[in-house]
Amino acid sequence: MSAPNRFDELQHRVADLAPVFREPLDSPYEISNELFAALRHVLHDVGGQPDIPVEYREKEEEPWEMSTYVTCECLGWRGVWNSEERRRAENDLGATLYFGLPYYARWATVAAKTLVAKGLITPDELSAKLDEVRARREARP
Amino acid sequence: MSRTHDHDTHAPIRTSDEISEFEVLETAVRELAIEKGLFSQEDHRRFAEWAESVGPHGGSRLVAKAWTDPDFKARLLADGTETCKEVGIDWHDPTGSGTPSDYTYFYVLENTPQVHNVIVCTLCSCYPRPVLGMSPDWYRTPNYRRRLVRWPREVLAEFGLHFPPDVEIRVHDSNQKSRFMVLPMRPEGTEGWTEEQLAAIVTRDTMIGVALPQVDWTAQQPPNRVETATGQEGRR
Numbered sequence: 001m002s003a004p005n006r007f008d009e010l011q012h013r014v015a016d017l018a019p020v021f022r023e024p025l026d027s028p029y030e031i032s033n034e035l036f037a038a039l040r041h042v043l044h045d046v047g048g049q050p051d052i053p054v055e056y057r058e059k060e061e062e063p064w065e066m067s068t069y070v071t072c073e074c075l076g077w078r079g080v081w082n083s084e085e086r087r088r089a090e091n092d093l094g095a096t097l098y099f100g101l102p103y104y105a106r107w108a109t110v111a112a113k114t115l116v117a118k119g120l121i122t123p124d125e126l127s128a129k130l131d132e133v134r135a136r137r138e139a140r141p
Numbered sequence: 142m143s144r145t146h147d148h149d150t151h152a153p154i155r156t157s158d159e160i161s162e163f164e165v166l167e168t169a170v171r172e173l174a175i176e177k178g179l180f181s182q183e184d185h186r187r188f189a190e191w192a193e194s195v196g197p198h199g200g201s202r203l204v205a206k207a208w209t210d211p212d213f214k215a216r217l218l219a220d221g222t223e224t225c226k227e228v229g230i231d232w233h234d235p236t237g238s239g240t241p242s243d244y245t246y247f248y249v250l251e252n253t254p255q256v257h258n259v260i261v262c263t264l265c266s267c268y269p270r271p272v273l274g275m276s277p278d279w280y281r282t283p284n285y286r287r288r289l290v291r292w293p294r295e296v297l298a299e300f301g302l303h304f305p306p307d308v309e310i311r312v313h314d315s316n317q318k319s320r321f322m323v324l325p326m327r328p329e330g331t332e333g334w335t336e337e338q339l340a341a342i343v344t345r346d347t348m349i350g351v352a353l354p355q356v357d358w359t360a361q362q363p364p365n366r367v368e369t370a371t372g373q374e375g376r377r
Contacts, residue, residue: 047263047314049287053299056279064164069275070189071171074180076241077188083242087265103266103281105163111170121173129169137160 017096043091043098065104072107081114089114191235196274197345197360200322202228203249203272204348205339208327217324221247225272232271243270244318250311250350251324257308258323259297259350261289262315269320273345280349290314300351323350330356 019025031039075081081089089110090098101109115121175182206228207214217224222232222245232245239245247269250258262268263286268276279285289296293310297303304310313321325347331339341359346352 044264046283046287047261047290051284051287053295054282054284056277056282056285056299059278061275064161064167066189066192066275067171067185068163068167070185070192071167071174073188073192073241074184075174077184077236078180080174080179086242090265099283102163103278105166108163108166108170112166115170115173115179120177120179125173126169129173130165133165133168133172134160137165 017100043093043095044087068104068108068111072111075111075114080118080120085114086110187235191240192270192275195270195272197272197343197348198340199225199228199230199274200269200272200345200348201340201343201360202336203230203322204324204343205336207249207324208339209336214324217249218251221249221322230271234271240270242267243320246319247272248319248321249324250313250321252326252350254326255307255309256311257297257302257304257350258311258313258321259289259293260313260315260321260323261286263287263290264314264316267315267320269322272322273348277345277349297351300346302351302353322348324348325350325354328354328356 072086076083076086086107090106093101093106093109097109098106112126116123116126171185174180175185203217203225207217213224213227216227225232225247232243232247233239250260252258260268261280266276266281268280270276285296290312293312294304297310315321325343327339328342331342342354342356344352344354344358344360347354
């Protein structure tokens, strides 16, 4: 995904993701109890937070999105995890990934992470499979 | 290179000539899970088949039947999960013990002249899939999740719904294992309609609670958009 010749460009993008209120959140020596409580707030608990009116749009589910949903449900059906674990794992992605990823990309990401965390697949197996799938797709006419 | 403005980086990750990394990730996870025997290809096919079979048509049938059969309505309000079976919806499908994410505790919320119900899942996107199918994308947005519980009248107004102050707006936050659906009020002008005719005007949004059934408005035939091609006429 990130070829070496685009490394600097990627680093700039990553730096842009840092919070605007940056200095106190760059591994500070000390923080207030109030900030500690704010940092401990569970990410998904957004009810009541102020936000501006936006246009609520319809979006068709893409095939990979439906398949992600079905894969996650099959993992639940066959006892690999339950939906509470999946939801918790999404929160544990951290604010940048939780709010930055599209909805089903969160699901796919935590499915991969959970399989690795539970020792059901190894990181090497996942990397090899990702390379294999990507190569297979690129070979398609 | 500019850090803030570059047209290449603004392009969506999924385009016709680029392979989506999410698609690659999904395929990799699914294939590894099947190779490791965590679930089977057949499991995936069966669940996908179920997911494609559910949709708002299930809920529409429940509402139409409740409008025409007072006993059914009483049973539906008393025990949603069990009463769904009467229209062929079994919350235990497709696994025998329900879907992993929707559970088996279904409640129908009745709208009255004094009470309007609307649903949300502030914590994620919990939704009664067995009766309504997949949730709309906006239902899952942090924006809807943030605002509806605190400013329901404002959010409903953006959907075109305005209620007098003496109508109570009840927001139901599906933050545990219960799943909710709104039973809207039957609109005037539908006297003598068949269940099929009634079901056609019960759209997904009326069962979420962000719309009211209209006699000339169906899921198959939505009203003319307010915006016209010229962009002028509809704004009056």
